[in-house]
Amino acid sequence: xxxxxxxAISTMIDEMEQFIHELNQLPDSARxxxxxxxxxASLALxxxxxxxxxxxxxxxxxxxxxxxxxxxxxxSFSLAFLAYGIIDIARLEFGLFxxxxxxxxxQLVISLVLLxxxxxxxxxxxxxxxxxxxxxxxxxHSDTTVDASTGTRHHPGDILVRELLIFSVIVCVGIxxxxxxxxxxxxxxFAYFTHANIRLPIDLDRVLSWIIVTPHMHKFHHHFExxxxxxxxGNILSCWDRMFGTFVYDNPDDIHYGLDTVDGQYDLxxxxxxxxxxxxxxxTDY
Numbered sequence: 375x376x377x378x379x380x381x382a383i384s385t386m387i388d389e390m391e392q393f394i395h396e397l398n399q400l401p402d403s404a405r406x407x408x409x410x411x412x413x414x415a416s417l418a419l420x421x422x423x424x425x426x427x428x429x430x431x432x433x434x435x436x437x438x439x440x441x442x443x444x445x446x447x448x449x450s451f452s453l454a455f456l457a458y459g460i461i462d463i464a465r466l467e468f469g470l471f472x473x474x475x476x477x478x479x480x481q482l483v484i485s486l487v488l489l490x491x492x493x494x495x496x497x498x499x500x501x502x503x504x505x506x507x508x509x510x511x512x513x514x515h516s517d518t519t520v521d522a523s524t525g526t527r528h529h530p531g532d533i534l535v536r537e538l539l540i541f542s543v544i545v546c547v548g549i550x551x552x553x554x555x556x557x558x559x560x561x562x563x564f565a566y567f568t569h570a571n572i573r574l575p576i577d578l579d580r581v582l583s584w585i586i587v588t589p590h591m592h593k594f595h596h597h598f599e600x601x602x603x604x605x606x607x608g609n610i611l612s613c614w615d616r617m618f619g620t621f622v623y624d625n626p627d628d629i630h631y632g633l634d635t636v637d638g639q640y641d642l643x644x645x646x647x648x649x650x651x652x653x654x655x656x657x658t659d660y
Contacts, residue, residue: 469548
């Protein structure tokens with residue numbers, strides 16, 4: 375390896391470490407701004423390159439789904455505060471990263487990959503495979519007009535399952551707070567982007583789906599019935615679906631949103647949605 379190459383790699387690593395340091399100093403207002411900024415950007419794209427002309431009351435739909443972001447935020451913040459504030463894993467030097475010496479840039483890559491796998495893919499699979507968890511996840515799938523705001527639509531119980539997995543990874547691995555902040559910026563962006571009612575050129579969407587989860591790829595997951603409902607669980611990286619045989623890609627025009635077990639007329643009824651997991655009139659076979 376030439377000296378120029380070594381210097382370039384060294385400079386890149388230094389810049390990454392500086393970025394990580396600055397990220398750790400990012401004020402909460404900036405983090406919230408990035409969260410809502412990515413949602414607004416996805417909603418704006420829907421007006422420019424819409425996939426389906428729903429003809430719905432978009433503001434009412436977005437406002438309803440935004441209620442869920444409040445409950446999700448409370449749960450996410452509480453478990454993050456438990457890990458970094460109360461337990462304080464950095465002070466205790468607890469976790470894999472404090473046992474094995476790994477370069478900071480590699481720690482970042484490992485952290486994001488593990489959080490995406492356990493917190494998103496594996497957690498999502500569990501929410502579909504176990505009946506009592508599926509009942510919690512019904513709320514997300516009951517949306518009959520999937521758009522960017524659907525990415526925020528999760529029952530508190532659904533979010534708690536995912537966040538407990540994320541909390542476990544943070545503690546066991548010893549993931550630094552700055553890495554968690556970056557994850558919390560990237561994850562919502564992909565949630566909004568993949569749920570957005572946008573139509574990318576199909577060839578571009580297919581190519582991108584070899585690396586990341588794309589809008590068309592994820593929309594198959596929101597089809598009203600199986601087997602498509604039980605596919606494409608990923609949030610950021612598409613490799614998990616390809617590795618574990620849950621990847622599907624077909625004709626996006628054949629997708630029909632909602633659920634075959636829930637009446638779509640209640641998809642904006644908050645009282646119905648929050649009580650949906652406990653509604654015994656909703657029958658599922660798993």
